[in-house]
Every structure is written in structure tokens, then in C-alpha cells.
Amino acid sequence: MENLSQFNSRAASGAQARFDEGLRRxxxxxYRNMGIGLLVTALVAMAVASIPALTALIFGTPLKWVAMFAPLAFIFFFQFRIEKMTTAGARTAFFAFAAVMGVSMAAIFLTFTATSIASAFFAASAMFLGLSLWGYTTKRDLTGLGSFLFIGLLAVIGVSIVNLFLGSSTLQIIVSAVGVLVFAGLTAWDTQRLKSEYIAFAGHEGIEKMAIMGALxxxxxxxxxxxxxxSLFGQQED
Structure with missing residues (x-):
């Protein structure tokens, strides 16, 4: 009986080790897909910003509205088409989205100093890493935050769109501050959600597409x- 118990214990330990390794991968x-997406965005943004004729065409004409809202259209495309995509197709669409986002974000290189851009990115990255790590390791169930954060996200998006036409600097500061808190919370919540999805769907054929949506x-x-x-702390070019 003792030998059987030891055998079962070793089998359970082996199964847990394989599961943990699968979760880690x-x-x-x-994170790998996310990192590649960020690199694509940065390279496209810098490339567009370095070509004056191209920036003038995009941001000096009504095309700026296309550049501004195209990433949002891509997100809706993802939501409605992801189930019909292959894994390779979903990954390609994600990187295409990252490139479109790069075109949209080229404007920051025309507006803010390089030091401000670098400082904001490193600050955001540090926040992201800390919150994502906390979301992955915490034993606290963050599920209840989802609805609250989603409402906050909709509010931030809605007010931001309205302020495009109002141009209120005070309203922009408020929206930016609230937005940082919302996306900070979403970072921890999404990380825990992605971990839970793997626990629920490990071995399912759609798990790879879930990973790509998670990267998004x-x-x-x-x-x-x-x-x-x-927006809150950046120093604009003279």
C-alpha cells in the first residue's frame, strides 16, 4: 500500500510539473508575441516620423482621422473574426494591427521630445511588469474587478473622443490620470485571466489563438x- 501511495504521489507530482511547464510556455x-508587436509598432512609428513627406501626408490631411481610428477598427475586426481565423492568420493580423498602431503613434515623435518618450515608455514598462507579475502570482481573485474596469475603460474612450473636439486641457489631464489607473488594473486582471484560461482550456485546440488575443x-x-x-508628463518639442 505504501508503494502504491508513493507511486501515486510521484505521478501527481509529474503531472503537476508538466502542467506548470505548459503554463510557463x-x-x-x-509575452513573446506582445514584445514582437511592440517592436513592430516602434519601428513603424519611427520610420513614418522620419519621412517628412509621409508625415505631412498622413497628419496634415484628413488622413489623420484614418490613422487615429484604424487601430480601433482592427480591434473590432479581431473580436468578430478571431473564431474563423487560423492561428497563423490571427498572429499575422495581430502584427498587422501593431504596424497600423505604429502609423498612428508616429505623431508622438513629432510632438514630444525623445527624452520624454523614453521616460514615459520605461515608466509604463516598469508599471506593466510589476502589475503583470502581481496579477500572475496573487492568490486574490480579481474577477470582480472586470466589470468595474470595463466601465472605466468605456468612460475613458468616450470622454477622450469627445475631447478630440472640445480640446480641453483640464479634461485631458483628468482622463489621462483615470486612464492610467484603469489600464494598470487591467494589466493585473488580464494576466490573471490569461492564467485562468490556460488552467481551464489546456490542451484545447484554440489555446494558441487565446494566447494571441492575450498578447493583444x-x-x-x-x-x-x-x-x-x-500625455501627463511629456515635454513637447519647441
Whole structure:
């Protein structure tokens, strides 16, 4: 009986080790796709900003509205088409979205100093890493925060769109401050959600596409924290 008990214990330990390794690979895959997406965005943004004729065409004409809202259209496209995409197709679409986001974000290189951009990015990255790590390791159930954060997100998006036409600097400061808090909370919440999804769907054929959607969620959290921090503390070019 003792031998059987030891055998069962070793089998359980082995199964747990394999599960933990699978979870680790899953999360690393999410962060890897996210990192590649960030790199694509940065390279495209710097490339567009370095070509005066191209920046004038995009940001000096009504095309600026296309550049501004195209990333949002991509997100809706993801939501409605992800189930019909192959894993390779979803990954390609994510990187295409990152490139479109790069075109949109080229404007920051025309507006803010390089030092401000670098400082805001490193601050946002530090916040992201800390919050994502906390979301992954905490034993606290963050599920209840989801609805609250989603409402906050909708409010931030709605007021931001309205302020595009109002141009209120005070309202922009308030929206940016609230937005940083919302995306900070979403970073921890999304990380825990992605971990829970793997626990629930490990071995499911759709787990790889879930990882790509997870990379998109975390990418958006970091990008938005970066932009909002830059809006709050960035120094504009003379």
C-alpha cells in the first residue's frame, strides 16, 4: 500500500510539473508575441516620423482621422473574426494591427521630445511588469474587478473622443490620470485571466489563438499606459 501511495504521489507530482511547464510556455508565448508587436509598432512609428513627406501626408490631411481610428477598427475586426481565423492568420493580423498602431503613434515623435518618450515608455514598462507579475502570482481573485474596469475603460474612450473636439486641457489631464489607473488594473486582471484560461482550456485546440488575443490585451494595456503617461508628463518639442 505504501508503494502504491508513493507511486501515486510521484505521478501527481509529474503531472503537476508538466502542467506548470505548459503554463510557463503559454505565458512566455503571450509575452513573446506582445514584445514582437511592440517592436513592430516602434519601428513603424519611427520610420513614418522620419519621412517628412509621409508625415505631412498622413497628419496634415484628413488622413489623420484614418490613422487615429484604424487601430480601433482592427480591434473590432479581431473580436468578430478571431473564431474563423487560423492561428497563423490571427498572429499575422495581430502584427498587422501593431504596424497600423505604429502609423498612428508616429505623431508622438513629432510632438514630444525623445527624452520624454523614453521616460514615459520605461515608466509604463516598469508599471506593466510589476502589475503583470502581481496579477500572475496573487492568490486574490480579481474577477470582480472586470466589470468595474470595463466601465472605466468605456468612460475613458468616450470622454477622450469627445475631447478630440472640445480640446480641453483640464479634461485631458483628468482622463489621462483615470486612464492610467484603469489600464494598470487591467494589466493585473488580464494576466490573471490569461492564467485562468490556460488552467481551464489546456490542451484545447484554440489555446494558441487565446494566447494571441492575450498578447493583444496586454499590448494594449502597455501602449495605453505609455500614451497616457506621456500625455501627463511629456515635454513637447519647441
Amino acid at each position: 503559454h505565458m512566455l508565448g503571450i 490585451s496586454l499590448y494594449l494595456n502597455l501602449i495605453n499606459m505609455f500614451q497616457l503617461l506621456l
